Amino acid sequence: MMGSRVNERQIRRMMQQAGIKSSDMDGVIQVDFIFSDRKMSVKNPQVTILDVQGTRTYQVVGGQEVTGEAEAPKTRDSDINEEDLNLVMQKTGAEREKAIDALRKNGYKPAEAIIALISGK
DSSP states (O other), X not given: OTTOXXXXXXXXXXXXXXXXXXXXXXXXXXXXXXXXXXXXXEESOEEEEEEETTEEEEEEEOSEEEEEOOOOOXXXXXXXXXXXXXXXXXXXXXXXHHHHHHHHHTTTOHHHHHHHHXXXX
């Protein structure tokens, strides 16, 4: 096949035979990559989803790249489930703010927050 060109129809047929599905995402205006020390945005990219045996891969192509400093995630009390919060406070005797902090630090998992508060971590 060296030197011969494969057309798009042939590529799609080969991908289908290999169990690979491809689709374009319409209407994407920006894709953000947030690192520990910086943020990178790609404006007006072409985004394609490849589904290979149930695993999705997103391909971001083109667009204008903009970099900057990463912002700390915004925190609000509304991100806390009140039932989980009450359970943590009841089981540990911790004040509301300490219980909220423990839930956030432990992935919003009440059992892990309880263990962390009890063990002093």
